[in-house]
Amino acid sequence: MFTLVIYDITEDNLRTEAAQACKTFGLVRVQKSAFLGQISSSLRKELIATLRNIVEGSKNNIQVYIICRPDISLKVELGRPFKGEESEMLV
Numbered sequence: 001m002f003t004l005v006i007y008d009i010t011e012d013n014l015r016t017e018a019a020q021a022c023k024t025f026g027l028v029r030v031q032k033s034a035f036l037g038q039i040s041s042s043l044r045k046e047l048i049a050t051l052r053n054i055v056e057g058s059k060n061n062i063q064v065y066i067i068c069r070p071d072i073s074l075k076v077e078l079g080r081p082f083k084g085e086e087s088e089m090l091v
Contacts, residue, residue, distance in 0.1 A: 002072050003027060003044050004065040005035045005051070014054055018062060021050045031082055 005022050009015040015033075022035035025047040030036045039047070044066070051062045 001038065001041075002036060002067040002069070003039050003047070004067055005047070005062065006031075006065075007033050007051075007055075007060065007062040009033070009055065009058075009060040009062070011058070011060070014058065014060060017054045018051060021047065021054065025050075029082075 005018075005027060007015070007018050009018055019029070019035070022029075025037075025043055026039050027035035027037035027047075044064070048064055051064070055062055
């Protein structure tokens with residue numbers, strides 16, 4: 001299963017912490033505030049706990065979605081592709 005993390009975080013330091021956590025858990029940036037990757041259920045639970053600690057007590061928002069491979073293959077990308085860290089494994 002794929003994990004998609006999207007966030008709306010106003011504080012630079014918290015935004016950096018959230019991005020670093022996503023990278024540490026094996027996700028890659030697919031938009032400025034979105035990370036995607038295939039990780040195990042147990043790693044996803046750890047990631048969610050880490051992200052919860054980052055935004056706890058703030059007015060920021062993080063959303064975590066679990067997406068199966070068939071649904072990922074239906075992705076439609078419009079406009080200029082994001083020039084980031086996206087891996088071919090996510091296609």
